[in-house]
Amino acid sequence: MSRFDRRQVLQMIAVSSALPFLPAFAAAALAEPLMVLVEKEAPGVSFYQLPKGQPLAHIALANQPHEIVADAQGGFAYVAQYGVSKWLAPGEGGHQVFVIDLLAKKVVRTLDLTPYHRLHGIRMDAAGRLYVLSETDSVMIRFDNPSSDEYPSQIVAVGGTRSHYFVLRKDGTRAYVADTLSGMVIMLNPHDPTFNPVKRLIGQAPEGACLSADEQTFYVIDRYKGALHAFDASTLEHRQQTQLRGEAVRVVSLPDGRLIVSNQADKSLSLLRPDTLKEEKHLPLEAAAPGLNLSPKGDVLYLSLESDKIAVVDVASWRITGSFATGKAPDAAVILT
Numbered sequence: 565m566s567r568f569d570r571r572q573v574l575q576m577i578a579v580s581s582a583l584p585f586l587p588a589f590a591a592a593a594l595a596e597p598l599m600v601l602v603e604k605e606a607p608g609v610s611f612y613q614l615p616k617g618q619p620l621a622h623i624a625l626a627n628q629p630h631e632i633v634a635d636a637q638g639g640f641a642y643v644a645q646y647g648v649s650k651w652l653a654p655g656e657g658g659h660q661v662f663v664i665d666l667l668a669k670k671v672v673r674t675l676d677l678t679p680y681h682r683l684h685g686i687r688m689d690a691a692g693r694l695y696v697l698s699e700t701d702s703v704m705i706r707f708d709n710p711s712s713d714e715y716p717s718q719i720v721a722v723g724g725t726r727s728h729y730f731v732l733r734k735d736g737t738r739a740y741v742a743d744t745l746s747g748m749v750i751m752l753n754p755h756d757p758t759f760n761p762v763k764r765l766i767g768q769a770p771e772g773a774c775l776s777a778d779e780q781t782f783y784v785i786d787r788y789k790g791a792l793h794a795f796d797a798s799t800l801e802h803r804q805q806t807q808l809r810g811e812a813v814r815v816v817s818l819p820d821g822r823l824i825v826s827n828q829a830d831k832s833l834s835l836l837r838p839d840t841l842k843e844e845k846h847l848p849l850e851a852a853a854p855g856l857n858l859s860p861k862g863d864v865l866y867l868s869l870e871s872d873k874i875a876v877v878d879v880a881s882w883r884i885t886g887s888f889a890t891g892k893a894p895d896a897a898v899i900l901t
Contacts, residue, residue: 599842599857599866600641601874602632603891609643610891611669614899617874617888622668625662631686633694634666634898639899640711641666642694644683650743651699651728657682661696663711666900677705677716685729688755689736693717695754697741702727702753704739720754723761729873731773731782738797740782742770748791749773749784751800760802766793774816776821776838783823785812792825792841806841810835813854818879819862826853826867833867835882845882849875857897868894 598620599612605892607629625864640663647658661675661683677683677696685697693709697703702724702833708717724743727750732739741750753759767786772784775797782795790810794803810829815822822837831852835845853875855868863868865877874894 566598582639594899597859597899598662599897599899600632600634601857601868601890602629602643602895602896603893604628604630604646604649604895605893608891609641609664612888612890614866615876615886617886617890622891623664623669623671625671626658627661628658629662631896632898632899633686633688633710635692637687638666638691638900640664640672641709642688642696643687643788644753646682646684646699646729648682651682651684651726656698657700659683661694668857672833675707675710677713680705680719684743685727687730687732687739689732690734691736693736693838695730695732695736695739697722697727697730699726699728702743704730704741704752706754718755718757720751720752720757721761722750723763724741724748724750729771729773731775733775733779733797740773740775740784740797742773742784744769744771744787747786749782749795749800751782762807764795764800764802764877766802768833772812772826774817774823776817777819778821779839783815783817785815785825787813787828788810788830790827790835792823794841804841806836809846813852816856816858816865818858823864826856828852828854831867847877847882847884855895855897857899859899860901866887866897868897 576626597614609623610622634641643662645658645660659678665672680698682699694707696705703721706722707713725746729742730746751762769787771787773787782797790808811826813828823836825834833847851869851871853867857866867875
């Protein structure tokens with residue numbers, strides 16, 4: 565059964581058992597997509613029905629969860645516990661990955677990754693394997709069967725200083741890490757500890773990153789210098805760079821190759837051409853957007869704003885079409901369709 569069918573059917577069974585005469589409009593609403601949103605300072609994750617953002621459920625989690633990923637079947641989501649408010653903050657940080665049953669809307673178990681801490685970046689590949697990045701220890705931790713594994717399948721050294729954020733090829737053979745304190749970006753093979761990581765020094769604080777839709781180009785933001793860099797994703801050779809509107813935090817790639825950048829300094833979005841990295845369009849926001857959450861089709865962008873809201877952006881028309889309130893400090897999310 566597909567992800568949508570499985571989730572919809574079970575939701576309808578659950579609701580109809582409580583409300584035998586469920587109105588037609590309510591049944592139709594169950595077919596709408598869901599957002600599962602990390603709210604860092606709540607702290608926890610919340611479920612919202614899209615597009616209007618009706619709150620459905622909230623799950624309390626330990627201090628400062630940050631990133632989230634879900635499997636392709638819509639069965640489980642995995643949330644990494646960073647444990648501190650900012651990457652410059654003192655303290656050991658978190659050591660847990662929370663496994664959430666998306667149908668039951670509850671935590672069903674926790675992966676304790678001690679002695680590794682400050683778990684920030686978390687991704688899944690097309691085969692359903694889970695990858696978790698420990699910032700303080702600069703290691704990539706892999707679970708080949710994350711819904712049932714008790715222990716990691718493999719741990720591979722990244723070779724950085726403070727490895728904060730990463731992106732992953734769909735097949736999992738390459739990961740690209742933004743190492744904030746060293747100023748490097750690092751390419752590694754999370755399945756081969758003998759692979760010599762490729763390192764490039766780009767500036768002061770690389771952070772937000774993405775791969776192009778064809779996985780040929782790796783993009784990364786040097787946050788405090790407000791610069792976007794493009795690298796060959798096979799060799800990590802530098803291709804080009806452009807200056808942004810000051811400090812910037814996140815970048816996502818659209819299916820057509822264009823890029824969207826979240827500008828922290830002037831609280832806005834920029835739409836960039838992939839060939840020149842020049843800004844095509846600009847969209848002012850009411851608050852900075854530390855989270856860019858793109859719909860599976862790439863046609864809608866859900867912005868997590870520092871004003872504790874989600875702003876909904878229609879990419880084609882490049883305008884905000886709605887918004888809804890969230891818990892405190894919304895950030896990364898998964899969209900289930």
